[in-house]
Each structure stands twice: as structure tokens, then as C-alpha cells.
Amino acid sequence: SQELEQSPQSLIVQEGKNLTINCTSSKTLYGLYWYKQKYGEGLIFLMMLQKGGEEKSHEKITAKLDEKKQQSSLHITASQPSHAGIYLCGADMGDNYGQNFVFGPGTRLSVLP
């Protein structure tokens, strides 16, 4: 079973629309990371959240971590074709030193011009 769930699995939006991707865990997260992966390429770091209630923004992307540190959302405002790709959340589950960093299955985003 997946320790991190993501929804939706895939998303197709028209350019200019806003969208939200969610990442959920049944356990408290010790650090939550968002990465973007362009098709066929490696992962690019977007943001890291550590504190409950924390919110960070970079350009048109905002990520939040809830107070209980079990759910994070990634919101894109006025989407553009350059936002297309796979968004993955990753988290430090805090159990075992070095080996408890897990990823969600990813959300595939397509932005139609």
C-alpha cells in the first residue's frame, strides 16, 4: 500500500485555469517535498514544507502543509503549458534513519493551450 496518496491521478486543464493537487498521508510527516518531473526526465525540486500550517509560494505555485502535518496541497494559479508534467510529493516519514523517504504515485498534469 502506498504511504503517500495523491489526487487526482491525472488532470487536464485549459491554459489560464487554476488547479490543485493533493498529497495525503495516514502518518505525521516530518518534511514534505514537492517535485516536478517533465516527461522522460529527472525530478526538479519545487518546495519543501516542514511546519504545520506552513505555506510557500514560488512564481504561480503555492504549497501548503496542514496543521496536523498529514496533508499537503499544491495550487497552480493561471496555469500555462510550461506547468505540464508529473507532480510528485515526497516525505520523510521519520521512522528509520536514511531509508524512510517515500514518494507518492504522482499526478500527471496536462495544460491545453
Added chain:
Amino acid sequence: NAGVTQTPKFQVLKTGQSMTLQCAQDMNHEYMSWYRQDPGMGLRLIHYSVGAGITDQGEVPNGYNVSRSTTEDFPLRLLSAAPSQTSVYFCASSYSYGSSYEQYFGPGTRLTVT
């Protein structure tokens, strides 16, 4: 800085063959790791290293070996390739382990085992 580099970019193996996937980083990072990415599964940790001479198993270590003789290099060896090892493999590194450190990823190696 080149960051994290991986070679080869693509590889096709026959069942039973062995090979080594290379990974190198030039950022003097302590922590390095190998993941495999399969459709619908996200990334799964194969092996990791918290420093030269120290390696340990991740979630899916069977069929793979690693060693870390230098800070820079962290090769992944497939001992006897199986079709179930068809995947995209990513190497990553970070300054240290812990929730304060982002991981930098290589471009990946796409492996097909026939």
C-alpha cells in the same frame, strides 16, 4: 557543477545479464540513494548511503548491490537481470539526511530487460 550525473541513459539487457548503472555527484553530498520508478508506483527506494563506506537497503533491494568507496560515486549493480527490473532508475543526492535537505536527482537511466 554538473550536479548528479547518470550513465548510461538507456540500456537493454537480456535476462540473466549483469550490469552496473553509474551515478556521480560533484556537490560533496553525504547522502546518496537509488530509486526505481514504475508506472503508478511513484519512486521506490532501492539502496542508500549516508557516507563513503556506508550503505543500507531501502524498500526494494532484492537483485541489486551497491557500494560507496568515494563520496562522489554510488554505482548500482544488477546481479542477474530479470524482466521485473525493467524500470527507470534515478540516483539522488543530498547534503545530509533529514527533513531539512532537498534531494537532487539525476536524469535517470531507462532499463529494459528482455
